[in-house]
Amino acid sequence: MxxxxxxxxxxxxxxxxxxxxxxxxxxxxxxxxxxxxxxxxxxxxxxxxxxxxxxxxxxxxxxxxxxxxxxxxxxxTTGESYFFRDKGQIALLKNRLLPEIIAQKKQLLSQPNVSKPSLRIWSAGCSTGEEVYSIAVVIKELIPDLHNWHILILGTDINLESIAKAQQGVYDSWSFRMVEPELIKRYFKTHQQSWEVIESIRSMVKFRASNLIKDNFPQPFVDLHSMDIIICRNVFIYFDFKAIATTLDKFYHTLNSRGYLITGHAELHGQNTGRLQTKVFPESLVYQREDLPIEKTIATEKLLTRAININQEQGTLVKLQKLLPKREILNSQPPSNVKLPANITKAEILFHQGDYTVAIQEAEQLIKQQPLHFNACYLLAQAWANLGKAEQATFYCEQAIEIDSLSTLPYYLLAHIAEEKGDISLAKKLFKKIIYLAPTSINAYLELGDIYQQEGDKSKAKKMRTTAWGLLKELPAHFLVEPSKNTVSELTVQVNKLLQNYL
Ligand SMILES: C[S@@+](CC[C@H](N)C(=O)[O-])C[C@H]1O[C@@H](n2cnc3c(N)ncnc32)[C@H](O)[C@@H]1O
Structure with a gap:
């Protein structure tokens, strides 16, 4: 080369x-x-x-x-990690930072509409998950009444294989090089020659693929927002100066009032940390967002309570109660969305690598065990679509809609399939359906705008684009618009250009 x-x-x-x-x-x-x-x-x-x-x-x-x-x-990428990697920072978390945040959150309980306190921690660049499970163990030991809390311990990484391993939660002895045998016995069970995280710890954590540079956060529609602590250790050492600055700015906006950022030692040496204030503890330097007005904190906490309640109602209860009686074979199956099983991750990796045929086989296996698995159905729909098999893709979109009638993703895919087939009238109906289901679906307005424009109906095209513009205006520039994954600022530039045609 x-x-x-x-x-x-x-x-x-x-x-x-x-x-x-x-x-x-x-x-x-x-x-x-x-x-x-x-x-x-x-x-x-x-x-x-x-x-x-x-x-x-x-x-x-x-x-x-x-x-x-x-x-x-x-x-x-380099994914070296192990449990309780930095004893000093773990002690700092356990003895100072977490107790301080827990006490603050308990105080908010006196506010109306805050029924359960929340604690939100994000390990950014979590590799194979050891850091995330270590934090879960610390929190389990600190909060005896976990069921009275909304706890999020999220691990993200750009490396899909690492995320798959993290989700499995099985580790060999090398990952435990710094752990006391007593702790291993309490929180892990033997799994062949390895150790597996016990269920009560595993159920506290979530993993997701995410690229700190390309993805935008905070993301209000997924979990990437309102963090009490962000831990991003041994990631910045691999980043260039500009990438660190970009990520720090996004971290700042993703932290709650007085939320902490913890990095590896000296990783931000010589870097401008912007509005994040440096706090010096004997164990480590950490960075803290300023104290925002109390009303903002209460509003966030209320919003979180509401969002979690809606998710629980819509996601688990409504969907499953409606569907379970129709499908007798499901009676003994666990609900698919309670925990992400390992083989959907495998199917997703295969899909991302472009091995659609093998991804399909993997997802079909999963569907056999858990016919209500929305992600598997939607992945099958996408994989078949990418193979140019519209009929199969449509079938799985319909299955996915049956499982989760509120998700707009399968409708988007159906609309794109219809467009590819030249069935513009069906595509229009589907985009309208998306807007009906989720009236803030910016992408659907834009797609409809494009169709009307092509049809020569400038007035309707303008209307759609103006509505999209109005919605974009309400959102911060960083936010990611699903499903296109463009940022609000990118789309605003596009829409502004389109709207200039009508001047
Ligand atoms: C050395 S590991 C750190 C693991 C863990 N934080 C620890 O300290 O034990 C660095 C991780 O950063 C991840 N990474 C690198 N670039 C990234 C990016 N742009 N977005 C998200 N993760 C990234 C790598 O995939 C790798 O898993």
Missing amino acids: NNVLLQNLIELIARHTGLNIREQDKQALVNKVFARMQALKLNTPEQYYQLLDSNTKHSSIETPCDREWKALTILI
Whole structure:
């Protein structure tokens, strides 16, 4: 690979992942690129670069470019982790930071509409999950009445294989190199030659793939917001200066009032931490968001209580109670959305790698065991759509809608399939259905606007685009609009351009 191309590739990687490829790692990168070219049957590194750099319209259907980034990041990230990795920071969490936050949250209980206190912790760049489970153990020991709390302990990582391993929760002795045998006995059970996290700890945590650079947060519609603590350790050491600054800004907005950011020691040395204030403890430096007015904190807490209640009602009870009697075979099956089983992750990885046929086999196996598995049905729909099999894709979209009639994702996919078939009238109906289900569906307004414009109905097109603009105006620039995954600011630029045509 020539030097110019290699340099361009390194810059592209930095822009996409934040990773800084050092001089001594260049050859290893070249080897990895050649391995990927071979897997993809590409002849030249230029073609590979173009694939990674291809400008793709974001839609609910994943592009080859998105897939390749997922495959490449598995190869270029470093995922070293183990339980209770930094004893000092764990002690700081356990003895100072968490007790302080817990006491604050208990005080909020006197406010009307705050029925349960919440505690929200995010391990960003969690690798294979050891950090996340360590935090869960600490919290379990600190809060005896966990059932009286809304607890979120979320682990995210760019590396899909790491996330899959984290979800399995099975580790060998190397992950326990710093753990007292007593603690292992209490929170893990033997699993062949390894150790498996016990259910009461496992049920406290969640894992999700996320790219700190490309993804926007806070994200109000998923869990990435209102964090009491963000732990991002041993991630920034691999990032370039600009990527750290971008991530710090997003972390700031994702923290609650007086929320803490914990990084690895000296990882932010020489970096401008912006509005985050540095706090010095004997065990470690940490960074804290300022004290926001109490009304904001109460409003967040009330909102969280409401959101969690709605989720619980809609997500678990309504869906399952409505559907279970119809399907006798399900009687002995656990509800699919209580815990993400390992093989949906495997299916998702296969899907992201572009192995649609194998992903389909995996998801179909899962459907046999858990016919109400929304994610498996939707993945099947997407995989069949990507293979150009509209009939199968439609079938699984309909299954997914039967499982979760409130989700708009299958409707988006059905609408795109209809558009591809040239059935514009059906596509229009489906986008309208999405708006009916979720009146703030910005993407549906924009898609309808495009259709009306193509049909020459400028007045309706303008109406749709103006509505989208009005909705965008209400949201912060960072927010991610689903399912296209564009930011509010990106879409605002697009819509402003479109609306200029009507001046
Ligand atoms: C050394 S591990 C740290 C694991 C854990 N935090 C710890 O300290 O034990 C670094 C992790 O950062 C993840 N990572 C690197 N770039 C990322 C990005 N742009 N977004 C999310 N995670 C990223 C890697 O995949 C890797 O799992």
